[in-house]
């Protein structure tokens with residue numbers, strides 16, 4: 353591996369931070385550096401037991417390394433180990449959190465100047481979604497939460513924790529929420545909140561948010577956008593196809609938004625974010641902490657979040673990353689996303705052109721399960737909508753296709769190409785009306801091409817996949 357750029361810059365910044373506290377009388381801890389080094393060596397060996405998530409040949413799950421500046425900033429903050437619960441525990445890092453969250457909110461068009469918002473970082477997307485659904489329950493007690501069957505599984509579990517009724521709705525064969533199914537739920541009159549996923553975890557499908565919002569005008573409900581995975585893709589509308597582009601263009605009209613900087617935002621784990629459009633919702637978080645809110649009358653972030661202790665270091669890392677790579681269309685960060693998106697389109701193009709593979713069927717207006725694209729009037733659009741590609745092996749039957757997918761997955765791993773598997777409805781691959789009633793699941797191959805390097809590595813990836821598929825099909 354090449355030398356680590358985070359190490360040198362961290363050393364320098366640590367000296368600067370030490371100088372900030374130079375006025376204090378010196379104190380030393382005696383540490384057994386030899387023993388520590390030995391333990392760290394052991395840890396390094398243990399960590400070798402992992403897939404190489406940092407390498408472009410890892411193209412499986414939603415995993416990529418944090419940016420070196422995020423890693424260095426996080427490590428730097430560890431000297432202080434601030435707690436963003438209260439200003440008493442992390443003054444500077446709380447201010448950095450407020451700035452970092454403002455930049456994310458501004459990406460969605462929410463600013464103090466145009467109506468304000470309420471938001472903070474969380475330890476994960478799950479907790480961020482929990483806060484959104486908790487708020488939904490506060491505002492409409494007893495009303496139902498609904499999401500598509502492709503919404504993240506934590507939504508129904510969180511709803512259980514919150515004792516809110518949750519209903520899962522059928523998705524179309526591209527993995528998107530079906531508006532006809534949604535509307536029949538809405539007619540029942542008890543839906544309080546619709547969870548719209550912009551970038552499903554399974555296939556990167558984008559729910560038709562713009563059309564869901566039209567229904568909100570008619571039926572009245574809260575719209576929560578789960579952009580934990582896909583939230584950042586609004587920065588590259590020119591790389592998206594209809595209708596995903598329209599969905600992203602409508603995000604600013606949502607009532608709440610979740611995004612995970614620790615997924616596509618180049619952060620170490622422990623960094624989710626929840627945003628509410630209505631700043632006045634802070635009243636629901638009201639509580640007293642008898643032991644922390646003392647040093648300042650200003651807002652302590654613990655007063656607007658459900659969690660108590662939160663890593664100030666996560667805020668420092670995010671702040672540093674956004675200083676270096678602002679969340680701007682056309683900027684370096686957006687170009688990285690665009691490159692991932694192109695990698696996915698190119699892999700999908702090769703799969704569709706190859707008889708050995710089957711890609712997801714295009715949507716065809718008029719077939720059951722399709723939301724006719726009334727407002728676009730255009731025909732076939734097919735996945736991938738973001739940077740996640742799914743495909744199957746062309747086989748005589750479902751069982752064979754599933755077995756082969758597993759075998760190709762294994763043979764690729766032997767070549768150091770790491771893909772993922774996903775179970776999807778068989779009907780998604782068969783563009784016929786009869787297949788619509790086939791509820792069986794097929795095991796398929798899945799690849800999340802979320803690293804900017806994936807585009808340049810597509811040939812080595814394809815070469816390994818192709819060789820693995822040949823072996824399986826010949827065997």
Ligand SMILES: *Cc1c(COP(=O)(O)O)cnc(C)c1O
Pocket residue numbers: 476477478479481504506549551552553578579580581612615624
């Ligand atoms: C990953 C993900 C979540 C859960 O977020 P965590 O940070 O893993 O807790 C929720 N929703 C979607 C769409 C996701 O992709």
